[in-house]
Amino acid sequence: MSKEKHQLSPDKWVKLHADYLYNFTIGRINNHDLAKDLVQDTFFAGLKAMDNFQGLASERTWLVAILKRKIIDYYRKINSTKGKAEVKMNFYADGEREGDWIEERVPSSWNNEIEKNIENEELSVVLEKCINGLPEKYAMVFRMKTIEQLETDDICKELEITSSNLWVIIHRARTQLRKCMEDNWFKN
């Protein structure tokens, strides 16, 4: 009693899966054109790899697996481009005061209606802007870790970085996000 095998029908891919794949991508890479290109690439790669399709998974699952690979490849490409602007840290990097707060970057108090503010619809928009404002590599690692909730080990393996490196990036990303949200959201 064998289960019915799934079939591929590429002529219906765009109609059936384009929006789904696009949504999947946009949550991970917040850029319309790029997301669109990745979806298109996925379809092309799917065509090429049709012979490898064994019919065990559904067509969509299979396409998503290809897309995931494409997204990781994109991440890797960012990771390998050097010369990204270094962010200013919030801490003294050397001397006697190493690791202490720099006065002008000490967090300032936020107003008391914070909880109410979080329910506001606009929050997402501001937060997304702040994430996009991070250096590309930081934004990428931050999204992988925080939005996609990938395991630390998996991210490190894909990007060929050490876990302490990952935490430094997360730390810098969060420190910048905190500042950005302070300037654009909590301080009014």
Place this chain on the structure above:
Amino acid sequence: MKLTCNEATTICDKSQYKQASFWEIIKLNIHLILCKKCGLYSKQNGIITKCIEKHKTDLNKQKMCLCEQEKKQMEQELKTKI
């Protein structure tokens, strides 16, 4: 045993992902009692995490689509390769 503010805030970030070790948490808590700046950072970091959670649910809710034009073009390009 003593942490710099830089180390303390890093542990604080790790703990947002539940990945700080038991000892790190203890050291962090001692530091937080002594250091108001990091205390504030820690509190706000938790708020940022809440914001992100909210953002994530919003992301899941929003249904974004490619426009018909874009899909048509995609379909045409795909057809040339089938």
